[in-house]
Structures are given as structure tokens and as C-alpha cells.
Amino acid sequence: MTTPQNPSFTTQIVHADRRGGAEQGAIHQPVHTSVQYGYDKVEDLIAVFQGTAKGGFNYARQGTPTTAALESMVTQMENGRGTIAFATGMAGICAIFLTLLKAGDHLVASQFVFGNTNSVFGTLADLGIEVTLVDVTNAANVAAALRPTTRMVFVETIANPGTQIPDLQGIGAVCQEHGLLYVVDNTVASPYLFQAESVGAGLVLNSLTKSIGGQGAALGGAVTDTGRYDWSRYPNIFAAYRKGDPKGWGLQQLRKKGLRDMGATLSSQAAHQLALGAETLALRMDRTSATALALAQWLEQHPAVARVLYPMLPSHPQHAFAQKHLKAGSWLLSFELRDPGQCLAVCNRLQLPIKATGLADTRTLIIPVAHTIFWEAGPQVRAAMGIADGMIRLSVGLEETQDLLADFAQALQGA
Template sequence: MKKLKLASRLVHADRKINKPQHGAVHEATNNSVLFEFDDVADLEAVFQGEKPGHVYSRSSSNSAVALQNILSELEGGVGAATFSTGMAAISALMFSLLKAGDHIVVSTYLFGNTRSFFDSLARFAIDISYVDVSDVSNVKSALNENTKMVFSETIANPGTQVADLSAIGDLCESQNLLFVLDNTMTPSVMLDAASVKANMLTTSLTKYIAGHGNVLGGVVVDMGNFDWTTFENILEVYKSADPAVWGMTQIRKKGLRDMGATLAPQSAHLVSIGLETLQMRMQKTCENGLAVAEFLSKQAQVQKVFYPGLAEHPQHERAAHLFNDQFGGILSFELQSNIDMRAFLNHLNTIITATHLGDTRTLILPVASTIFFENGAKQREEMGISDTLVRMSIGIEDAEDLIEDLKLAFERV
């Protein structure tokens, strides 16, 4: 039978991949914390990783595994682990795979909370070099003999810098470094992560994957293209199985089981429901994003617009190539210095002032005084975040309504 195209696979993934019982089209939500074994030998075998199964829902459950199966297959990976939030997924991966004395290269344009986490990670004697990942030469210059990993987002939030993904992937492959990519802004309907040689993906399921602002979640996906036998931080106890799963096993054991940021069964179900409409939501979001960005670029009250879909964006051609002429739903813009930012935002009616992104509704907020406030003025300057920067997360409304809302707010200030 001919393989279904992506939109159809998203709609039918649960019933096709997981094959729920009793003819259900969705995997049943299993809220049991514990699991019974008729034979103690089976319990021991599952505990020791000799056979699949569930022993305690903090580590795994039917609901979580069903979602993991879908996300892994859609990304073309070999395994996945879900977490209660996207930040939990990033934290679990880093604490599971790194140790004191390691060095990692990280994008200087990280989202505020992610940057805050890496600053905390540095307190555990992990050396971090922050570089401009839009040019692979900066990454290459930062490497040293202790470097274990390169971590980057695809499109930066909120500055929209696009990482030099293909070149970074080639560099990591040549140096045998783990390339960890946060593709929250560009899920599988936009980016083929395997094509840029990403080894592991981290994604906030809360955002575009679930899409409706009603559930938290995160995931780590192993793309199956890294030789874990060469990674010295794998613990001996996790080397008994197939080497292809060593990394994911250690993340599940040390990151999920030990740290305990488990995705609740009902949350897994809500994420899988949202996933069904991912492609159509992203298509509409990208269309709206370009329309709004073009409108903003012509407004006298706006000093500068940051959106990869605009021809003047520094990485416009790269984004068009990487993301199949889709440019995502995040844009930001700097207001002229004589515009009262708070008054402008308060005059918006359709667009919601809120701290979130990837929602069906269009959201907006001032950046420096909210999500990047803790980073301080010096870090914000390094990351290109001015005091007048406003971020928008574009939703699926009619673009004309969004533009009209912005137009009226500009008129009132």
C-alpha cells in the first residue's frame, strides 16, 4: 500500500501506529500508577531492561509510550521519551548525558528560560561557549578537546535568527560531536531534522505540536544517527542492550525516572489530539505570519521587523531552503522610540497579551521586561534584544483581522 502523505499520517497516526484495542481510533488513557506481573521473573526482566513493559508510571505508561511512538516515527527517529514540559526535556537530556568538566557549544540566541537553564548548568562545572550559530565558523572556532555537544534552536525566539543547521550538522558529524537541536519552532511539517544530521531533538509539545494552549509537554527524540559506543559519558549499566539505544536508555533512566518530570496520561492524550491538525495549523500560521510581517514592515511606528519570510532578513534564503518556503509563526518588531509600548499593546483587542507561543490564537508581549527580564541588560544586548522589542506568536485567525487590530492600535497611539 502506498505510504500516506504527512497530513494523512498525522490524522491517522494513533490508530495506525499504536493500533488501540476494541477498534478505538485513539489509545486509551491509562491512569494506573502501578502494573501487576503474574510472574516475578517478568517484573525483574522489565526492571533490568531485558524486555519491554511498565513497572511504574513515573518511568513509563501506555499513554506516554503511545505518544512517543507517534513522535518518533513522524520525525524519523528510533526512540523518544516524553516529559511534563519542554524545559524538562532539555534539562533531562543535559543532566543525563553531560558531566562536570565537559564543554558544550550553545547558541547565543537562546530563548530566555533555556538560557537561564544553561546558566544554571554552568554551576555544575560544565563549560559553555555561547556563539552566533547563524555562521558555522563561530561554532568551529569554539570547539576544544573537551567538547561533547552542540546545542541550537532552529529559529531563535524572539530574534528569528536562523541557525546554519546543515553546516553545523556536517561539522558535528566530522568531529563526532552530539548535535542536539530544539525544533520547537519548526516541527516535522516544516523541517526534516534528519536532512541536517541532527542527532537528538528536543521539542516543547506545549507549543505547535499540541497547539491549543491547554496542555504542557516535552519530548526528546533520538534520530538514530549517532554512534553511542564513542560517547564516553554512557554509564556501564546501560551498555548491556543494543548500542543504538544507549543514549535514549540513559535519558529515560537518569533523566525521566530519576528526575521525575513525567508526562501525565491525560496530557499525552491531549497532545496526540492536537497533533492531528498540525500541518493545517502551521500552514495557516505561516501564511498569517508573512502577511503580518509585511504589514508591520510598512508602518512608520515600526523601526524594524524580524521575520525570516521577509526578503531583507539575513537568513531568508536559508530559511526558505530548510523549511520548504514556510517561515514559522514567530515574529518580532522594534517600535520607534517615541511610541508608548504599553499603550500600544493595551489598545489591541483581538490579539491577546500573553506569554506563550504556538497557539491557535495570536499572542503578543513586550520582550525585555518579561520573558528576558532575568537575563539582564548585558545578556539582552548580546542577544540583540532591545527595550522596544515586541514579540508576536501568530495564530490561525483571519490575517485581515489581525492587521486591522494592529492598525487601530497604531492609530490610537
């Protein structure tokens, strides 16, 4: 197949399967359900096992042609070197931490991370991996937290639910200076709105369930190696994987330990569903970002609303970072009511937003944060993360903007 040179984002993605050579001229990569993959010569099978073959499959726990096609698509999106698909975004996060860190290591991470990620930090501490949480909106805080045992820095492009944005470029410079692995969770922004390799991230995580899949129909996660980190400097690569080009060492270890050993494997059926959703990523992100901005501007003027958190509002504390790094503000919006006691009543009066957890569906989702997804964290952790009792989180969907505005107008009457 011939294509124009330097195709745009969506053009590149919708033709990804065809460029990859889908069988029998198929427009999309077929769903490969086989668990085992055979070879005419045992030497070829050995080459796949030992990682010296270019491509090839041996057992579906480490990937299939269908998951490989999705991985290639995400690699293109992130302008990376390679990608590994996982069963969920959390599986990808755990694979990064548990296969690349060991007892005695130190991790510096954002204090504003997703609740489940914060829970994993507790598990790491039990395993002897020290974690320091800092306010990453200032790179100086990251630099001050470093120790001789620090191996990795972890941030989210846009934090959930408080929408804090790190000093992405400044932290990248700190990691570069000290030879640290910089890991960015790009789930909320997506590869369309932000390219993490541009700030020096070595690994980029995406929950495929959310922005990339976009329809709430399949779970998945992905870890992309941007090629920006020198793996020959990383002390925790196992001897078995210190062979050949060092550029491949990180992903090799993640695939062997995260998929082969831990079994966090994405099914071919889910990979196919996620790849179909990925083709409309840019269209959905443009639409939901525009609607979210309009709703944020409207809410900010409403007398019942104390504060609105959306990166593209001039009132946002990291608005300058958002303008510098993001094409648009994404679908995540949070706001606080002046009367926290009205939080549940307002949610119940809304007719269009679905009262459900989850993010980046085609339908708008709403949830009271302190009562649900951050209830287990407790008031002290919530306070440190800027989560007020009256905070409501929205994942803005594809509904018409005027319909959502009308619904919020009636729900906030008398609040």
C-alpha cells in the same frame, strides 16, 4: 489495519493510534491512569526493569501506554528512532544536559536561545559544566569554539524571540567531523516545517506545549533520537546502559535518569490532550505561517515600525537558510517600533492579540520582550541576543488575516 504505502504527514499522524493497536478498536489511545503494571511471570517484569524486553511498563514514572502512543507519534513526525515524553519542554532540555553531561565537559550553544534555557546554562556552570555561547548563524563560530572536552552542540531551529536561524547544515557537518552530539530544539519550526535529522542532529527536542499540542491546554516535552548519532562513541554512557545495541543507549540513559531518577514524567491525561492536538499540526502550521507572513509584510511597510523579524521576509538576515530548510516561516514574529516608548501603548490598543506569555496557541499572543520574558537577563544579555527595548513578540494564531491586519492598523495609528 491496512494503509497506503508512504502516507503523507497528516494522514500518518491521524491514524497513528489505530496502527499502534489501541484497545477495543478505539480510534484514540485510551487514557491509562494505572501507576503499576503487573505480569504473570516475574521473569517478564525483570526483563522490563533491565531493558531487555521489547515494550512493557513497570511504573508510570517511566511511562504508560498513553505516553508511549504519543512518543510513537512524535517519532514518526521527526522520522526518528525513538522518543521520550517529558512533563515540559524544559524538563526535556534539563534531562539532556544533566544526564548526558558531567563536570569538566564543555557545551557549545547558541547565544540566541530561549530565556529559560539560557538560565539553565548558569546552573550547568555551577555544576562544573562549561558553556560557550556563540553566534550560530555561522558554523565557523561553532568550529572555533570547540575544545577537547566538548561533548555537545545545542541550537534552536528558529530562535525565540529574535528568529535567528543557525547554519543548521554547516553545524551538522562540524559535529559529524568531530564526533559531537548535535542537539536541535525544533519547537518553533515543528517537525512539520523542518526535519532536524536531515542536517545530522542526533537528538531533537520539542516543547509539546507549543506547535505540536497547539492549543495551550497541556504542558509537555519530547526528546527524539534520530538514529544519526553513534552512541558507542559517547563517553558519558553509564556502564549499566552499555548493553545490547548501542543505538538504544542514549534514550535508555535519558529515560532512566530523566524520568526514573528525576521524575520529569508526563501524565497520561496530558499526553492524551497533546496527541489530540498533534493531529492538526500541519493544518495549524500552514495557516499560522501564512497569516504571520502577511502580517510581517504589512508591518514592514508601516512608518511606525523600525524592523520586522520573520524568516520568510527577504530582509531577514538568514532568509537563505529559511528558504533552504523550512517549508514555511512558522507562527513566531517579532517587530521593533521606531519609538520604544510606544511599545506598551501599542500592545494595550490591540484588541485581538492576548497580552500573555506562551507560544503557538490557537489565539494570537503578544508580549513586550524586554519588559517581561527577558527582563531578568539584563540589558547586556539582551543586546547580545539582538533584543531591543522596543521589541514586541507575536505568536500568531488562527484568527482571520484581515481581522488581525485591521486591528494592527488601528493600534499603530499615531505611534
